[in-house]
Amino acid sequence: MTDFLLELRSEEIPARMQTKAREDLARLFAGELARAGLAAAETVTYATPRRLALILRGLPEATEAVSEEVKGPKTSAPPQALEGFLRKAGLTREQLVERDGVFFAVSEKPGRATADVLADAIPAVIRAFPWPKSMRWGAASASTESLRWVRPLQGIVALFGEDVVPASIAGVESGAATVGHRFHHPGSITIGSAADYVEKLRACHVIVDQAERESIIALGATMLTAKAGLTLVRDEGLLAENAGLTEYPIPLLGRFDAAYLDVPPEVIQLTARVNQKYFVCRDAEGKLANAFVCTANIDAADGGAKIVEGNRKVLAARLSDARFFYDTDLKVPLEEQAKKLDRIVFHEKLGTVADKVERVAKLARWLVESGVVSPLPGREGPGVGDETHHGSAKITPTPDPSLPGRGELADQAERAARLAKADLVTGMVGEFPELQGLIGGYYAAAQGEDAAVAEAVRDHYKPVGAGDDVPTAPVTVAVALADKLDSLQQFFAIGQAPTGSKDPFALRRSALGVIRLLTENGLRYRVPGELLDFFADRLKVQQREAGVRHDLIDAVFALGGEDDLVRLLARVTALQSFVTTDDGANLLAGYKRAANILKKEGRVAPSTTDRHPGLEPGSRFLDAEDSGTPGQARGDETTAYAPEPAEAALVAALDIAEPAAAQAVAREDFEGAMAALATLRAPIDRFFDDVTVNDADPAKRAARLALLARVREAVHGVADFSRIEG
Incomplete structure (x- = not known):
């Protein structure tokens, strides 16, 4: 096995392009080798400002001969089809191979010297190289067909073992010579092989790694x-x-x-x-x-x-x-700077930045006055329904005097929102756009704004990325939420939702920011209906990245109708804890067995919008006043029978577990709901051990199927267990 070294030396390669260039060099060469049936045992790449290098270790001296076959027509095909295939393959009828009633053209492709493969690959890779920006140079640059490289290409080192691999491109010939450091060792260096490349350059003041x-x-x-x-x-x-x-x-x-x-x-x-x-x-x-x-x-x-x-x-x-x-900038109050925001277009269909500021200010105030954001730590406001839409008369603030400081907090949130974008027109942000928000916070503090207002101006863009801190100060939370919700609602309203990989207005990032602001601060906010599916998708992505099983997320989301993100996550968390226990695993097994029987009998699961319908006519157990005796009931007709002990035990367990789980869900005690369902584990196991569901007696069979349907519905009150794997 032999190693191959390639160095492409040029004028300065921008630092930002070097990592991607190394990846592209390895990828392109791997593709060229694969087409010839070759693969390196190891690939190493290097980049410096003046050189891009590749070492392929463990290459054979030659490729192996390979047999290629091309499928032709069937042996029963018309003669014209066979003649056309022979002309295309350049073969005679006797040279074809017949197999399973089909003709094949089989040819032997001889092996090639690896050096020859590399010689062909070098110019192909150089010409196909995907630099983000490249240039032409010299007299040849008058033609658009001339070589393009990131900067003028000056030299090529190409060695297979100790032998030069001959290659030529744009007048640059391959060889074994390179140069060292521009100032410490500008003279020529002869490289012996890939083995001494790194150390020879190190001796000449070039660290290639x-x-x-x-x-x-x-x-x-x-x-x-x-x-x-x-x-x-x-x-x-x-x-x-x-x-x-x-x-x-x-x-x-x-x-x-x-x-x-x-x-x-x-x-x-x-x-x-x-x-x-x-x-x-x-x-x-x-x-x-x-x-x-x-x-x-x-x-x-x-x-x-x-x-x-x-x-x-x-x-x-x-x-x-x-x-x-x-x-x-400090000489001009932020309030005066904000008056210039009407000169900046936010979006042609959504007006100016000043228009956005007006919407955000009203929404930030509303979030406080409606109780979504509370002035008291740990205090949760009421849920907010579809009336959370803003930008129209739908906003109806409802101050709650029972929460001290809410009026003051609402004033601060509105004030901060009106100042938050003012730094966009400052000289500092003009010079350093990265400072928007941050520098506004400094200006607000220096100009005497309330500390909570200055903090909100500074941090209202947060969280920007997954590693960014989530604001917790009430004023900041209100403004940050309002800013992101406004962008989401407005862009969706004009039909600018993200599609595929395109998200020009960073709405996915805004949605994740809203999710983190709500969930990490424990805020209760009902996502508007037109955004619910979008938020659900973002929440699924976030939870999968956090290590939550995708099937558990789907099991909760499949219930439908849930627009409170905090409640959704609490349900997912409780479900994840439950299914890892013995009770959870066994209940899941019992549920799936029941669901499979019902499916075979044509009893499909209830719809996601009607999780608790009455049992089908003619297929229910009699109520307690009917002595708890199972049977078929329809109008005045009842066919009763004596239940088996395991059957009666499951009925009794359901009578307790169903309401207990439903009540726990209603008070958002999802752990309690899971615990209630866990009590069904033993009765379900005993039922399947002792009871024949598909009994010959139609009354027994119908009643027992109805009982299994009741089990399924009780479980679906917490999560759709059919989505859970295992």
């Missing part, structure tokens, strides 16, 4: 800051970017004027990160320090002093700009 470069930066920066009594603020994305910008990384610690620390720390960190690719540091008290770590791509003779000074000056200029934006 991106993971190793990341480790060097992380360790060096941590040691530098610790020596200075500081703590590095880790940033994995920035770490990868610095590794992608350097071939021989050297972390350096610098300082900037402490006067800039008057600017919000997030502004400083973003300025350093986005504009300069610098890390920031914290002092012993955990506050942002006037220090930064930059990554040089050269081992300077002066220890990097001039590099640090140059970077300090550039950062100072950037921080000066940031402070200018901050000071200028």
Whole structure:
């Protein structure tokens, strides 16, 4: 077995493209090899700013001969069909193979030298490479058919074992020579094979392994800051970017004027990160320090002093700009800034951002006044029905004076909502869009707004992603909920719901944000009908990602008609706990046995909108006043019989369990409902052991089927057990 090395050297590859480029190189080469019947034992890829490399380990010297066959017409087919097939295959009738009444054209495909396969693959992969952005260069670039690469391609190293694999593309010939570090070793290097590639380049100040470069930066920066009594603020994305910008990384610690620390720390960190690719540091008290770590791509003779000074000056200029934006923005109250929002179109069918602010402000106030969001910790407001729609006269606030502070909270929620988007027109957000909301919170606090209002302005976009914190402060929760609900309701109203993978207005993310705000704060809100299916799908996705079994989620959602997300999740949680117990597993088995018998008898399950219908005429047990004797009852006609002990025991158990489970569900005690159902386990087991359901006596058979239907319906009052696997 032999190893193959490919290095594609070019001018600087953007750091953001390197990871995907490595994946694409491995994928494209694997495809080319597979077409020739080859596969590498191991694939390794590397990327630096100036090179993209691939090592395929364990390739054979040649491909194996393979037999190929093409199916032809049947032996009974007309002669014209056979003649056409022979012409296409280039064979004679005698060369065909007959099998099961069908002709086959069988040909032997000889093996190929692996080096030849690689020689063909190299230009094919280069031409097919899917760079997000690419360029043409040189005289050939006048033609649109010329080679496109991320930056001008300068060299190709292609070695199979120790032999060069001949390849040529756009005037660049493959060979065994590459170059080292641009400054430390700009001369040519001859690579012997894949085995010495990494170490030869290391000796020439090029670390080709991106993971190793990341480790060097992380360790060096941590040691530098610790020596200075500081703590590095880790940033994995920035770490990868610095590794992608350097071939021989050297972390350096610098300082900037402490006067800039008057600017919000997030502004400083973003300025350093986005504009300069610098890390920031914290002092012993955990506050942002006037220090930064930059990554040089050269081992300077002066220890990097001039590099640090140059970077300090550039950062100072950037921080000066940031402070200018901050000071200028502070001179204009957010209330005045908000008046400019009517100049920004939110959506052509939904008006301006000012229009959205008006809707959100009313909805935020309504969420408080209706009791969805409470001013008191742990206090739950009443459920909210379809009247939760906003943007029209349907909103009818109903303040509850029994909750102290509700009026004040409603005022704060409305105030925060009216200021929340004002920072969109500030200079700081114009420079750093990532700061919207956050910088508005700083401005609100500095301009004397109530602390709860400033916090709501700052955090009203949260939660943005799965790892984001969920707000808990009542004012913030009200505004965050209102903002997301408004977007969902408005876009659905104009027919802009997400489709397939397309979600241009991030409505799926908004729905997940609403779900987390409601469930993690224990808020009771009935999702409007037109959004219910969409929220149900998002909730299913969230719960599956959290490790909840998909069949249990389906078992609860299949009940239908549930629009309270907190109640839905409580039911799912209780069901998951129950089915893992012996009682749950055995009840499930008994239920499925009953359901299968009913299905065979044509007794389909009740509809999801009518879970508790009366039993079918002619198929029910007599009531208690009829002495509990099973039989058929229809009008005045009754055919009674003496129930067997196991049959009577199941009736008695159902008489207790059914109402107990229903009452527990009504008070949202789903664990209690499961416990009530668990009492049916033993009676059901005994019933199936001792009773013949399909008795020859029609009365017994009908009554026993009705009893099984009653078992099924009792269970369906809690969850649709037919959806549960096992």
